[in-house]
Amino acid sequence: MPQMPPPTVLPDILRERAAAEPDRTAYIFLDDTGEETAALTYGQLHAAALGVAQELATRCAPGDRALLVFPQCLEFIVAYFGCLYAGVIAVPLNPPRRNRIQDGTRSVVQDCAPTAVLSLELFLAPLRAALEPLCAATHWLAVDGMPAAAPGFEPFAAALDDVAFLQYTSGSTAAPKGVMVTHGNLMANEEMIRRGFGHDRDSTVVGWAPFFHDQGLIGNVLQPLYVGATSIVMSPATFIRRPLLWLSTITRYRAHTSGGPNFAFEACVGRAAAGPVPELDLSSWKVAFNGAEPIRPDTLRRFEETFAPHGFSTGAWYPCYGLAEATLLVSGGAPGRGRRLLEVDVEALGERRYVAATGARTKTLVGSGHVLPGEDVRVIDPESGEQCPPDRVGEIWVAGGHVAQGYWRNETVTELTFRAGGKYLRTGDLGLLLDGELYVVGRSKDLVIIRGRNYYPQDIEQTVQAAHPALRAGAGAAFAIDGPEGEKLVVIQEIRRTADADPADVAADIKAAVLREHELALADLVLTAPDEVQRTSSGKIMRSAARKRYLAKEFELWTPQIEALTDAPRS
CATH class of the missing domain: 3.40.50.980 (Rossmann fold)
Structure with a gap:
């Protein structure tokens, strides 16, 4: 009997699984209490x-x-x-x-x-x-x-060349654009994820990322079907309300793979500190992927310290990097390898150079894994177009079967973004490729340039949020505006709902911290109410939107009196 050709597109895979194992569970949905x-x-x-x-x-x-x-x-x-x-x-x-x-x-x-x-x-x-x-x-x-x-x-x-769906970009730096993902792109990236994450039909996945986002759809829905595994899913709102239910679900279903943006792990640490922590056994968790925004080493450390007693292994960390224009995944480690950290000199990084940290002003970069089979990743000097040596920061360019076909009905931007050097996707992200490890350091469009020096806004935002306990983590935006003598630095920062502090004291601490850590003076600081700084569905800070709202004077200024009313008990 002649062998059937292997499936070439995801609909073929579903048809074959339905014929061979019609009663095998593909997806289970949990409500706010964790019930199926x-x-x-x-x-x-x-x-x-x-x-x-x-x-x-x-x-x-x-x-x-x-x-x-x-x-x-x-x-x-x-x-x-x-x-x-x-x-x-x-x-x-x-x-x-x-x-x-x-x-x-x-x-x-x-x-x-x-x-x-x-x-x-x-x-x-x-x-x-x-x-x-x-x-x-x-x-x-x-x-x-x-x-x-x-x-x-x-x-x-x-056919492989047919467009399967349009994945609209998050709009963190510009209006959303429809990425044309073909069936061939999907198959190429699903195979990269399978190999990179070490998946097979027994690799149960737990996820809560929204299905309209590439991480939720391609990682938590399509990848399990691709390998024949079972996916346990819940809503993002459930996770936000009950972060530790996520970890309880990993425990209950003995999940192999689960993850999310950096803020997800931070939320679990915060909830655990407020206590109590449910009974957990995270020993089955082999791939704890962390991506979609800057990965903070302090978050990894705190999560490890909090949940190691509950079976979490540091080898489970799987920092990775991806974007919609590459379908999803671009780089990742190997299961069991854990995270890679790089200590760098801040002054040199501001000049787009890597120098190992020796002085007082240092920064820890978290590696986003290595280049995966089937793709070509390079770091390119955005001005010269030449490939950067390992000690230079440049723009990350990607080529491979997983790179999408372009933007829907936008040939001009498609040509600029997807056909650099004839075949490369210009990601707009800045990074280093050192000893085979990719380190992502920021977005080129978000870069703050003051007096000829480069500053990465997420670094400034982290300094701000650590300056005073009244400030919300992951809830601020740093950006530059034009001034008479060049660009000036502005920071918008949310205050915690339960904060009881003098705004003048908070502002003074922030300005002192930014001056001390970055040798920068803030041109303006806006302390604002919770949920005023816009984020994308994956948690990225929308700095361009914050800049636009700032210039239009649309941010609600925070005062302790306003917050006292906001925090009044609700019936």
């Missing part, structure tokens, strides 16, 4: 996705776009594979909040021009009221009410 409220086997997912595909096929042509607007739920996964089965380009979207359309949402809807919107029956009416003015000629479809596909319905036969 929904599950999907491979067979159920395949059948439900076929029903969605048949419905789409009557209304859309292959290549049309469909918005996927869901709360965190398994129906999103059904809708996503329904789009793949129909040849329709899925567009995951951050749902509007309280019927208010965010600027990023408006931009995405207008840019992709959807033919259909998929959601749950409960949400269709409010979604239609909010979004229909932006996409009038659209079909509104409830996934949870769709009938099964008719016998004999044949899904669309996708």
Whole structure:
């Protein structure tokens, strides 16, 4: 009997798993208390996705776009594979909040021009009221009410070069852009993740990142299906409210892989300090990936100290680096290797040079792993276009089968971003490639340049947040504005909800710390209320948005009296 060719695209993999192991559990969804409220086997997912595909096929042509607007739920996964089965380009979207359309949402809807919107029956009416003015000629479809596909319905036969979905960028430095991810890009990156993370069918994954974000979709949804494993998922809101439930879930399901941005680990440490810590056994956790924002060595150390007594191994750390334009993953370590730290001289780093730390002004960089098989990663001098020697900071350029095809309907920016040197993706991130390890030091667009010296805003923000106990960690933005004598430094910083401090004392401590650590004087400091500094869905600080709001004088100034009212008990 002739052997079937290996699957070439993810829909083939789902069909094969549904045929071979229809009753194997693919996904389990947990509610706010950690209870299992929904599950999907491979067979159920395949059948439900076929029903969605048949419905789409009557209304859309292959290549049309469909918005996927869901709360965190398994129906999103059904809708996503329904789009793949129909040849329709899925567009995951951050749902509007309280019927208010965010600027990023408006931009995405207008840019992709959807033919259909998929959601749950409960949400269709409010979604239609909010979004229909932006996409009038659209079909509104409830996934949870769709009938099964008719016998004999044949899904669309996708090719590797076909666009599978549009992953819109976070908008941390500019308006969101639709990254065109093909089926071939997905397969290439899923294989990189499998090899890099050491996955097989027994590698249970636990995740809470939103499905409209690349980490949630490609890492927590598609990678488990790619290797035939089971994924346990919960909502981001559940994690924010109960960070330690994440660790309890890892314990309960003996998870191999789980992770998130740096702030997730910080949140667990903070909640554990407030106590009590539930009974945990984290010994099964082999890949604790940390990415999507600057990885802070202090966070790693505190997490280790807090949870080593509960079975967490330092070898489980898996710092990594990726971005939507490369589908997801670019660099990572090896399971069991743990983190790599590099002590550098701050003065030299400001001149885009690496010098080993010797004096008082030092900084610890966390390595983001090594270059993975199947890709070419280089560090390039952004001015000369030449490859940097190992002791120089430059822009990270990436080439490989996982690099997406470009930005949707934006050929000009695609040419500048995806075709540098003919084949490289310009990431916009600055880094070092030293002894095979990639160290990411900041975003080129966020770089603060004062009197000819380079400053990385996340370093300034960290100094600010450590200056006084009233300040919220990970909740500030440092940026430069134009002044008569060149660029000037401005910092916006949130205050803790329970803070009881004199604003003048807080400001004095901040200014002294920035002067001491960076030899910089602040041109302006704005102490603001909690949740005023915008972040992306992955927790990145939106510094360009903060700068725009600052110039428009839109930040709410913090005073202890205002916060006292804000913190009044709620019924």
